[in-house]
Amino acid sequence: MCSRGCLTLLTFLSFCNVNLATTIIPPKDINELFQHSEFVVFGEVKAHHDDFGTINKFRVLESFKGAVNKNSTILIKEASTQTASEWLSVSGDVNFAIGEKYLLFLFKDGKGYYRPRLQALSVFQEIEKDGELILARTEKILDLCFMGDIDESLLGSYKSNQFRQQLKSNKIAYKKAGFKSFDYSTNRIQQIAVNKTSSCAIPAHCTTLIGDPFNLNTFCNISAGALSPAKYPSNTHLEIKVANTASDDPSTSLEFTYLEDAIQTLNNIDGISISLASPLVQDCNTTGCSEVATVTNNICNPNDLPVIWVYFDDPCDELADLSPSCNGIVGTGGTFAKIPCITDQCGNQWLEAKSSYIFLNSDAGCLSGYQYTALIIHELLHSYNLDHIGGSCTALMNGSLCNSDFVNNVPDFGIRNLDVECIEWMYNQCRDNEQINNTTFQGGNADQYFTVNEITTTDVIIESNADVRFEAGTFIQLNPEFEIEAGAIFNGLINGCTL
Numbered sequence: 001m002c003s004r005g006c007l008t009l010l011t012f013l014s015f016c017n018v019n020l021a022t023t024i025i026p027p028k029d030i031n032e033l034f035q036h037s038e039f040v041v042f043g044e045v046k047a048h049h050d051d052f053g054t055i056n057k058f059r060v061l062e063s064f065k066g067a068v069n070k071n072s073t074i075l076i077k078e079a080s081t082q083t084a085s086e087w088l089s090v091s092g093d094v095n096f097a098i099g100e101k102y103l104l105f106l107f108k109d110g111k112g113y114y115r116p117r118l119q120a121l122s123v124f125q126e127i128e129k130d131g132e133l134i135l136a137r138t139e140k141i142l143d144l145c146f147m148g149d150i151d152e153s154l155l156g157s158y159k160s161n162q163f164r165q166q167l168k169s170n171k172i173a174y175k176k177a178g179f180k181s182f183d184y185s186t187n188r189i190q191q192i193a194v195n196k197t198s199s200c201a202i203p204a205h206c207t208t209l210i211g212d213p214f215n216l217n218t219f220c221n222i223s224a225g226a227l228s229p230a231k232y233p234s235n236t237h238l239e240i241k242v243a244n245t246a247s248d249d250p251s252t253s254l255e256f257t258y259l260e261d262a263i264q265t266l267n268n269i270d271g272i273s274i275s276l277a278s279p280l281v282q283d284c285n286t287t288g289c290s291e292v293a294t295v296t297n298n299i300c301n302p303n304d305l306p307v308i309w310v311y312f313d314d315p316c317d318e319l320a321d322l323s324p325s326c327n328g329i330v331g332t333g334g335t336f337a338k339i340p341c342i343t344d345q346c347g348n349q350w351l352e353a354k355s356s357y358i359f360l361n362s363d364a365g366c367l368s369g370y371q372y373t374a375l376i377i378h379e380l381l382h383s384y385n386l387d388h389i390g391g392s393c394t395a396l397m398n399g400s401l402c403n404s405d406f407v408n409n410v411p412d413f414g415i416r417n418l419d420v421e422c423i424e425w426m427y428n429q430c431r432d433n434e435q436i437n438n439t440t441f442q443g444g445n446a447d448q449y450f451t452v453n454e455i456t457t458t459d460v461i462i463e464s465n466a467d468v469r470f471e472a473g474t475f476i477q478l479n480p481e482f483e484i485e486a487g488a489i490f491n492g493l494i495n496g497c498t499l
């Protein structure tokens with residue numbers, strides 16, 4: 001959709017940047033994906049239809065389902081959007097490339113565009129591997145959130161000819177269609193590289209949304225700032241508002257109860273301060289809208305208040321329905337951020353998040369109350385710009401919301417220590433006091449400690465070439481032994497923690 005070049009250009013305009021995460025209830029298997037898709041086609045992207053390549057001219061070479069003729073050209077819309085002043089990036093959305101061939105499972109949205117039914121889960125790209133044409137998954141599949149387990153027929157790749165032959169007979173016996181499993185998890189970047197330790201060190205399992213993690217803590221000039229991670233300033237209080245024209249989920253009468261439970265649970269995490277606005281439902285007209293992201297920024301929150309807008313019932317008709325079997329995209333959310341980026345006390349650099357939104361599909365009430373609430377919390381934690389945590393059933397922010405927890409109704413809707421550690425690192429790093437005993441700071445490392453009140457040490461050695469900094473709000477007490485070797489750097493400052 002966008003090269004580094006166009007990003008750089010945009011940063012000189014009134015620039016607004018948002019990254020969304022999408023949660024999918026997977027279909028039972030590849031056959032059900034076929035059954036629930038309005039159109040299934042194979043073809044080639046011939047050209048872009050807009051200036052930024054988020055709408056694509058797609059030449060149909062084979063049509064397996066739906067009234068789309070062979071050799072016709074249809075417009076495929078990506079979920080990501082770009083205009084001269086906005087860049088809305090959707091995690092898990094495939095960026096179609098001109099000249100590439102794809103097999104697509106599609107629906108038609110409210111504006112008449114064709115869209116992949118389940119973002120990357122409904123897109124196969126034809127590539128050559130070991131001298132053979134296969135229909136492969138793109139790496140974007142790694143960015144989707146799933147509720148529950150995914151059948152293996154939906155993952156991996158297929159032999160292109162065999163799979164298309166099976167589709168022609170409307171029969172996908174998937175192993176006969178040349179299915180090959182593939183472990184994408186080895187390709188995934190799970191960690192942000194930060195060279196610092198002590199109170200500045202990010203827990204290794206945490207990742208943040210927006211931007212290239214490798215740019216964290218490297219530079220903060222304007223063009224690179226657009227690629228930095230984002231977060232709200234610490235101590236920001238966020239209010240939840242529900243748009244008046246999208247305040248009813250027709251599939252449940254309990255949507256407000258679920259929202260209240262989610263907010264109450266989130267407020268128990270140190271560093272998060274969030275409440276329901278009074279009144280909760282406020283004016284925001286979504287009538288005739290084409291994207292919730294655009295409505296949020298232009299109509300609901302034009303003044304960048306620290307607000308998270310919530311929309312029920314897919315108000316802009318951007319998603320395929322979940323019925324009849326409760327699968328499809330169930331919810332999505334995002335956060336707007338602004339440049340320039342800011343540098344915190346640890347030297348980490350962030351775009352400043354300014355507001356967020358989430359929206360839920362119609363029929364989301366097919367989830368249990370526990371699942372519905374857990375989903376809202378998961379999306380809201382994305383709004384705080386926490387990204388997925390690797391693993392299965394170890395955190396609410398696992399890419400797959402844990403299925404077994406639904407049965408057990410575990411406390412706090414599945415929030416675990418791993419989730420809390422990441423939020424605390426992002427929003428609550430200031431410890432009251434720090435006691436450092438029997439510690440050797442080694443050469444070549446930079447270590448920093450920040451506290452609201454005191455830092456006390458006993459038996460500390462700072463080796464040659466080490467760089468150590470203590471900042472405390474009231475006092476620093478260095479008890480014996482405290483040894484600084486020649487060539488080491490030590491700074492001690494009275495300065496309250498503001499992380």
Ligand SMILES: [Zn+2]
Nearest residue numbers: 021145378399
């Ligand atoms: Zn997610």
